[in-house]
Amino acid sequence: MRKKAVFFDADGTICDMKKGTPDSAIEAVRALIDNGHEAWLCTGRSRAFVPWYLEQIPFTGMITACGSTIEKDGKRLFNKEMTPEIAKLSVEVLRKYGLIPVMEGADYMYYDKDEYTDEVNWYASLITEALGDKWRPIRGNEDCMQINKISAKMTAGCDAEAALAVLSEYYDIIRHEGSSSFVGNTIELVPKGFNKAVGIAAVIRLFDIPWEDTVVFGDSNNDLAMFEYAATKVAMGNASPKIQELADHVTSDMFHYGIRDGLRYLKLI
Structure with missing residues (x-):
């Protein structure tokens, strides 16, 4: 078998915000590496938001913030940041049109706890707990935020289209389907x-x-861009319809041995 480089999304694929990463997935990635292949995390999370339950997996390297940051063997090789001026403008525009900004960087995430609450997203407090000293408020840091990307949280009555009409000059937009408990309003x-x-x-x-x-x-x-790009695509059982449509194989979800079974199907473990 030729050496393969396998790239794993994080949330919904190899980890869960509340439950962490199942042992079966950790063991499968270790077996993959033991068999001479590479295992890369490829996540929309910024590097600051890679928690202990992902750090314990012996990834060859990490691509974080949707391609904005790259590291291998713990060494940061690339980090695309927005300018502090654009970051500040982004906060102003999102708030003007009723969206809540969660600003994601390689070293810190920025949001205001009185604005981004568990009522907005049930996992807001879990994010704060996972970040520890990598959380910073927007308030007081408006002019010096170092960010790779933004997760904008929609609220009732917000005008997302008006905000995106302004910010699409600086950003590419990813819209999520359905009412997923993790990304449905993001x-x-x-x-x-x-x-x-x-x-x-x-x-x-x-x-x-x-x-x-x-x-x-x-x-x-x-994950659409990487599914349109990669040679071999495996969708999790809980994947969006667009992801399943692009997949070469659909495995089960992570808590029903989806990572292990997907790698076995490909004969990588």
């Missing part, structure tokens, strides 16, 4: 020209990995 704003496929393309160019040896596992619409 619009992701990623730097122009960046996505998970761009991150994967950069990695395989940097490390001389043939495109035909790329494999991706994912579930949500911020």
Whole structure:
């Protein structure tokens, strides 16, 4: 078997906000690496928001913030940040039109706890707990935020289209389908020209990995770019309709051995 580079989405694929990562997935990734393959995290989360339950997995490297940050063996190789001026403008525009800004960076995430609450997203407090000292308020940091991307939270009566009409000059927009408990009311704003496929393309160019040896596992619409790009695509059982349509194989969800069974199906473990 030729050496493969396997890229795993995080939320909904290899981890859950409340339950962490199942042991079966950790063991499967370890077996994958033991068999001589590479395992990369490829997540929409910014690097600051990679918690202990993902850090415990022996990934070869990480692509975070939808391709904006790349690291290998713990060393940061690339980090695309918006300017502090655009970050500040983004907060102003989102708030003007009734959206709540969650500003995501490689070292810190910025949001105001009195604005981004469990009533907005049930997992807001879990994010704060996971971040620890990597959380910072927007208030007081308006002029110095270092961010890769934004998760804008829609609220009742917001005018998302008006906000995006302004901010689409600076960001590519990822819209999520349905009422997922994790991303259903979130619009992701990623730097122009960046996505998970761009991150994967950069990695395989940097490390001389043939495109035909790329494999991706994912579930949500911020995985669309990498599903359109990679050679082999595995959708989780809980994946969005668009992801399942693009997949070469649909496995079960992560808590029903989806990672293990998907890798076994591909004969990688």
